[in-house]
Amino acid sequence: MKKNDQHEDAMRLTTEYTHLLSRQEGMVQRMLDRKLAQMEPMIERLIDQRIREHLEQMTTTN
Secondary structure: OOOHHHHHHHHHHHHHHHHHHHHHHHHHHHHHHHHHHHHHHHHHHHHHHHHHHHHHHHHHHH
């Protein structure tokens, strides 16, 4: 195999691998976005609950 052919093969492999990684990154991003959208209401409820608990603690200790 000539050096030129090896170089072309290496470039093609690099390009294909970069494309694969880019597609995987997009897939992971979509999965994370979907999961965050599902969890967002629960997270907001937990935050509200913690705030209420903290405010109750502050009013009972003062």
